[in-house]
Amino acid sequence: MKNRNFKIKIQLINPPITVISGMDLKDIGCFPPLGLFSIFSFLKKNNFQVEFIDFNVGSIPKNKINGDIVGIGADWRTYKNALKIAEQAKSQGSFVVLGGSLVSSLGRTIINRRGKIIDAVIIGDGEIPLLKIARGDNLEKIPNLIFKKQGKIIETKKYEPDLNQYGPIDYSYKFKSLF
Numbered sequence: 001m002k003n004r005n006f007k008i009k010i011q012l013i014n015p016p017i018t019v020i021s022g023m024d025l026k027d028i029g030c031f032p033p034l035g036l037f038s039i040f041s042f043l044k045k046n047n048f049q050v051e052f053i054d055f056n057v058g059s060i061p062k063n064k065i066n067g068d069i070v071g072i073g074a075d076w077r078t079y080k081n082a083l084k085i086a087e088q089a090k091s092q093g094s095f096v097v098l099g100g101s102l103v104s105s106l107g108r109t110i111i112n113r114r115g116k117i118i119d120a121v122i123i124g125d126g127e128i129p130l131l132k133i134a135r136g137d138n139l140e141k142i143p144n145l146i147f148k149k150q151g152k153i154i155e156t157k158k159y160e161p162d163l164n165q166y167g168p169i170d171y172s173y174k175f176k177s178l179f
């Protein structure tokens, strides 16, 4: 990562959905990723420059992935594409973080196998851990993280989320145009 201060650019990415076994995306539709929205709102509230990219909505300009920190949400339908995005982000020098439902149950395996393109995974709620990463805290002191240090997997302690701390989701940004 280039530098970690309030001038850094954080990108939150919802990868394209391609894996729906026996189903077509157009038949089931897709829903706004509330987890990423919540993290987006929380980081904005804390004065960070955050960009939200949803590959399932609208057209995505080329070379868009260029954040100092790139946070990618992944579930079983988007995991393969999340890896492709992670690879691209990593090759551009971003600090790459994965989070979301799938990652929360398979974090250790993911870091073990994909540690070259993913710097850390966040288990459970992403708001506080991502804020602390953006602030430049020592990774070992940030809760809910799994990452590799000198080839060894480090798993930090878990925290009990206080939802009141997050505040409401702010839909005022570009989200309106998504709906």
Ligand code: B12
Residues within 6 Å of the ligand: 028, 029, 030, 031, 032, 033, 034, 035, 036, 038, 039, 071, 072, 073, 074, 075, 076, 077, 097, 098, 099, 100, 101, 102, 103, 104, 122, 124, 125, 126, 127, 130
């Ligand atoms: C509500 C819900 C729905 C709603 C979605 C409403 C919406 N607008 O998205 C409905 C009923 C429509 C739905 C549908 C589906 N769902 Co659903 N759903 C849930 C449920 C109950 C809660 C999810 C939620 O919104 N939580 C609130 C938000 C704020 O929190 P969150 O998503 O957990 O996000 C936090 C963390 O995960 C993390 N995080 C999330 N993303 C990221 C990204 C980064 C970078 C970081 C660092 C952290 C991070 O931080 C977030 C904020 O604290 C979960 C089960 C559960 N209890 O979590 C299943 C769950 C997410 N659903 C699941 C599935 C499979 C589906 C469907 C694919 C089912 C289907 N076959 O159609 C569809 C997909 C629809 C879509 N999104 O496109 C699975 C995912 C499995 C997996 N491991 O991938 C879950 C986990 C249920 C399960 N146990 O099987 N779902």
